[in-house]
Structures are given as structure tokens and as C-alpha cells.
Amino acid sequence: MTPDLPAELKAALERKAEGLSRNDAARRANVISQAYRGGGDSKAIRSDDDALAYALARMPATYAALAACLSAMIETRPDFAPASLLDVGAGPGTATWAAAEALSSLRAFTLLDSNMSLRNLAIDVARSASRLSEIDYRQGDAVKLLADAPNADLVVASYLVGELGTAERLRLADAMWSKTSDTLMIVEPGTPAGYARIIELRACLIAAGAHVAAPCPHDNACPLIAPDWCHFSQRLARSRAHKHLKGAELPYEDEKFSYVVLSRKTIVRRRARILAQPKISKVAVTIKLCTTSGIEAENVPHRDKTNYSRAKKLNWGDALDEKKSTPE
Numbered sequence: 001m002t003p004d005l006p007a008e009l010k011a012a013l014e015r016k017a018e019g020l021s022r023n024d025a026a027r028r029a030n031v032i033s034q035a036y037r038g039g040g041d042s043k044a045i046r047s048d049d050d051a052l053a054y055a056l057a058r059m060p061a062t063y064a065a066l067a068a069c070l071s072a073m074i075e076t077r078p079d080f081a082p083a084s085l086l087d088v089g090a091g092p093g094t095a096t097w098a099a100a101e102a103l104s105s106l107r108a109f110t111l112l113d114s115n116m117s118l119r120n121l122a123i124d125v126a127r128s129a130s131r132l133s134e135i136d137y138r139q140g141d142a143v144k145l146l147a148d149a150p151n152a153d154l155v156v157a158s159y160l161v162g163e164l165g166t167a168e169r170l171r172l173a174d175a176m177w178s179k180t181s182d183t184l185m186i187v188e189p190g191t192p193a194g195y196a197r198i199i200e201l202r203a204c205l206i207a208a209g210a211h212v213a214a215p216c217p218h219d220n221a222c223p224l225i226a227p228d229w230c231h232f233s234q235r236l237a238r239s240r241a242h243k244h245l246k247g248a249e250l251p252y253e254d255e256k257f258s259y260v261v262l263s264r265k266t267i268v269r270r271r272a273r274i275l276a277q278p279k280i281s282k283v284a285v286t287i288k289l290c291t292t293s294g295i296e297a298e299n300v301p302h303r304d305k306t307n308y309s310r311a312k313k314l315n316w317g318d319a320l321d322e323k324k325s326t327p328e
């Protein structure tokens with residue numbers, strides 16, 4: 001699955017953006033981004049124009065992160081064919097679009113969010129994709145709405161839990177897990193704080209019987225020691241309009257994210273996870289791995305020609321078989 005927005009979504013957002021001046025969109029996106037940086041949340045999105053500016057600025061990156069998480073989930077559980085999705089804190093519907101793209105088995109899409117403008121936008125752009133034209137988007141508080149929401153094979157909370165206080169976050173995790181028939185995916189910004197929220201919920205849900213499908217190859221406590229933290233990075237191309245909107249020069253952006261995918265099923269295929277971009281020298285490729293027995297540094301020496309050239313192609317976030325520690 002590529003990290004790029006699906007063509008239908010891109011076109012639908014561009015059509016909507018025709019009614020908004022680029023400078024106005026950039027100003028709105030900047031106000032929202034400043035609110036987030038100052039510890040605020042998406043309450044800064046107060047109008048339909050704000051919602052569109054937010055989607056234009058952030059959806060490419062959050063979609064790219066979700067694409068990476070879904071790919072990791074599918075790699076671990078290739079037979080998982082969910083029919084239903086529950087997108088909690090769905091906002092503009094980013095996770096719904098990403099899951100629909102990754103999983104052709106999905107038929108029923110339920111989205112929950114408290115923000116009316118983001119809901120309006122999501123429903124509007126979803127009409128551009130025949131599979132998403134019948135989404136069931138419910139507006140209100142996620143924990144309350146979850147009580148009456150249908151169970152789903154796949155439940156996703158993407159960039160949501162950071163907007164909640166500790167008690168609410170734990171209530172939400174419980175409520176989401178009770179609606180999860182098979183798999184729950186939680187994605188957060190790849191900051192130490194985002195990671196802390198992920199491991200907090202990971203521990204609670206393992207205690208409730210969940211198994212980790214990704215990124216960890218085990219259900220043990222996270223072996224990383226602060227100030228280290230588990231996060232990944234997804235590169236995405238920036239269009240000229242996207243650069244203008246973000247006041248950015250670079251033609252690409254690296255979205256950092258932390259995540260966990262939890263399943264009710266026992267995970268059969270446990271593979272080590274690469275926790276940083278491998279270091280390549282003329283002597284060796286050095287790979288930082290999370291394995292079933294903890295954090296390990298794997299050295300693939302240059303003299304081991306075949307494995308060295310394979311290892312050079314590895315990326316941060318890839319999974320590896322533990323014994324061989326080389327791609328299949």
C-alpha cells in the first residue's frame with residue numbers, strides 16, 4: 001500500500017479547496033497547528049473552512065502513517081479479512097480511507113467524532129468513493145457513542161487519544177476493546193508523549209486479554225529504556241499546494257508516529273521489528289531490533305555479501321525473521 005492519498009480523495013479535497021483561497025487555508029491550518037503545538041486539540045477546528053484547511057494540511061501525513069500501520073498489520077495477519085470498521089475520533093475520515101484502500105474485504109464503515117465540521121467534510125468527500133458513499137458517521141462524544149455502536153472486526157483510533165485526559169483515555173480503551181471483534185489499532189504522534197500513551201493502553205489491553213500483532217513481536221513490557229521511545233517514520237511527497245499550505249520548502253515530509261495493533265487472536269507469526277533506520281557502513285549494516293527476547297543490535301558484515309546487500313535495503317519499521325535477521 002502506498003503512503004499517498006487515493007486519487008478520489010485527493011480530487012475531492014482539491015474540488016472543495018477551489019472555494020477557499022490558498023492564503024486563507026494556510027492561515028487557518030497554521031492557527032490549528034499552533035493550537036496543537038500549544039497543547040490544545042481539535043476544538044480549534046470551528047468551521048467547515050477550518051475543517052477543510054486541517055484536512056488539506058494534515059490528512060496526507062496521517063494517511064501515510066496509517067498506511068504504514070495497516071501494512072504492518074496485514075504482514076503479520078495476512079489472512080485477516082475484516083468486514084466491518086469502526087473509526088473512533090474519525091475526523092475527516094482518514095483511517096476509513098486508509099483501511100478501505102488496504103482491505104478490500106471491508107463493507108461496513110461506522111465513524112464516530114464530536115466535531116460537526118469534520119463530520120460534514122468526511123461525509124462530503126466520502127461520496128466520491130462508491131465504497132464509502134454509505135458510511136454511517138455518528139456525531140458526539142466517542143465513549144458515549146461507543147455504547148450503541150456496532151461491534152467491528154477492525155477498530156481504529158488514529159491521533160485521538162492524545163486529546164483525552166488519562167481517565168477518559170482508559171475508559172475509551174475499554175469501550176473500544178469491548179466493540180472489537182478481532183483487531184484494535186491505536187495510532188499516535190511519534191513523540192515520547194504519544195509513545196507513553198500507546199504503551200499505557202497496550203499494557204491495559206494486554207491485561208484484558210489482547211495480543212500484540214504489531215509493531216512488537218511479543219506481549220511483554222516494552223524493553224526500551226527512556227529517553228528512548230518506540231516510534232516510526234513515514235516519508236510522503238508534498239505537492240506545491242501542500243508546501244504552500246504548510247509554509248514549507250522541502251518537497252517531502254517525514255511523519256513520525258507510534259502505534260499498536262492488538263488482536264483477540266493469538267499471533268502465530270512473530271517477527272523482529274527494526275526500530276531505527278539501519279546504519280550502513282563499508283564494514284557492516286547495523287540494525288536495531290526489537291525481538292522476542294528484547295532489544296538487540298544485529299551486525300551484518302560486508303564479507304557476508306548476500307545478506308549485506310539485502311540488509312542495505314532494509315528500512316526503519318520493517319519486520320524480520322529473528323533467526324536469519326534478513327528479509328525473506
Ligand SMILES: C[S@@+](CC[C@H](N)C(=O)[O-])C[C@H]1O[C@@H](n2cnc3c(N)ncnc32)[C@H](O)[C@@H]1O
Pocket residue numbers: 042059062088089090091092093094095112113114115118140141142143157158159160163164
Ligand atoms: C487529531 S484529529 C484526528 C482525526 C482522524 N482520526 C485522523 O487521523 O485524521 C482528532 C479527532 O478526535 C476527535 N475527538 C477528540 N475528542 C473526542 C471525543 N471525546 N469524542 C469524539 N471525538 C473526539 C476530534 O474531533 C478530531 O476529529
